[in-house]
Amino acid sequence: MTHEQQVKDSTRGRTGRLGHLGRAALAAAEAGLAVFPLHPGSKYPALHGQRDCDGTGVCAGGHLGWEQRATRDPRQITAWWSQRPWNLGIATGRSGLVVIDLDDGHGETAPEPWTGARNGREVLTRLAQEAGQPGPWATYQVATPTGGQHLYFRAPEGSALRNTAGALGWRIDTRAHGGFIVGATSRRDVGTYQAVNRAAIAPLPAWLAQALTPPEREPVTGPVATVRPRGAAEKYVEAIVRDETEAMAAAAPGTRHAARLKAARTLGQLVAGRSPLDHMTARARLLGAAEAHIGVQDTSREEVERDVDDGLAYGAQMPRDIDTDGGAR
Structure with a gap:
């Protein structure tokens, strides 16, 4: 019996009481994503923060936050979701993902140069048209309960892309290294995160990868200035x-x-x-x-x-x- 079969056997008896959120966490891990629990009904990590860390257990060698503890291990996932119906957090960097977060405008007037756009999706559509590229819609997508969308992409090999806020345009944020997103089936008081396109996660389009890559800082020449008093x-x-x-x-x-x-x-x-x-x-x-x-x-x-x-x-x-x-x- 392989190690993978042993793990499945050891968790099979417990998955029945995991509920749909726990089963979704196991499915995400099996698909190669690193997951961790969020507080029920919220988008906030349930794992303790550095301020509350007592330096014992998994943190005996130093504090481990949600990003370090996000896992694909079905035994750990089963242990977590057997406790409570946690919402599902997906660590984007650990999962090799870049997620484009398209927010709804909620009636706000878009600033220049996005005048007339009603949401991040329309802004991204304009960006694709300007780049002479098709809209990047052929990938796994999740609808958020506040009218937004998450577009999942595989990060380029060796990518060091990090989170951005508005770097692409109005109402568009991204999650990569250092970030996480709320996975499908998670619930909040305003509604449920629902997968609306179950296509395979596509590679991040090259034009988007280029747009999200920050310019290199010019090397400092000459003597370094000293700090002011x-x-x-x-x-x-x-x-x-x-x-x-x-x-x-x-x-x-x-x-x-x-x-x-x-x-x-x-x-x-x-x-x-x-x-x-x-x-x-x-x-x-x-x-x-x-x-x-x-x-x-x-x-x-x-x-x-x-x-x-x-x-x-x-x-x-x-x-x-x-x-x-x-x-x-």
Whole structure:
């Protein structure tokens, strides 16, 4: 008997009580995807975070987050989903995926150059037309309960693509290394994630891979600038934070999604560069400034937090270093 047969035999007696979500997790793993549990009815990881880690068990050698613990092991999946009807999380990077997340516009007016578009799907259609390519629809797709769509693609071999927020266009985000998506059959109070095209997962089209590849940073020539004295650097960074958060808070309805992403990207660059700004402070300032957006045109706290987190993550890919003159390199 092979090891794979032994594993199947050891889990067969327990899969009957997994429910449809547990069976979906096993099916995803069998298809080669790395999965982990999300809290029932939500899109948040159920595995403990670093702040709550006691350094025992699987974390005895150092904290392991959801990305490190995402697995294809049917025994671990059975153990997890035997406990509760967790929602299904799929770690995109670990699974070798790039997922294009097309959000609905929810009635917002699309900014230039996307005027007239009603959602991310229409923006992606325009991008494909401009590239002289067919729409990338012939792949596995999941409809989200808020009117969006997830398009699954296989990442290019050796790809280091990471999450993006609005990099392709209005209402389009992507999930790759460092990200995850909610899998089909998962439920939230607003509805269920449903597979609407069960085609095989297609390779990421070359034109999309090129569009998602960030430009290489030019190598620094000459002497590296020294960091400003801490007091002066703090004043300079505080001015940037103040300008960005005030502009975001004052953004008109219809432009607030883009404004949140812009401000968060800028602060993400500072957090990743040599500046006094840390991630926790940046996130708190952004969320505080965006508080007035919540409840306007059905904007949820969850949507605001996602925009802030996505923007910070994207900005971190392009660190902004503060030099002695208060400029940036």
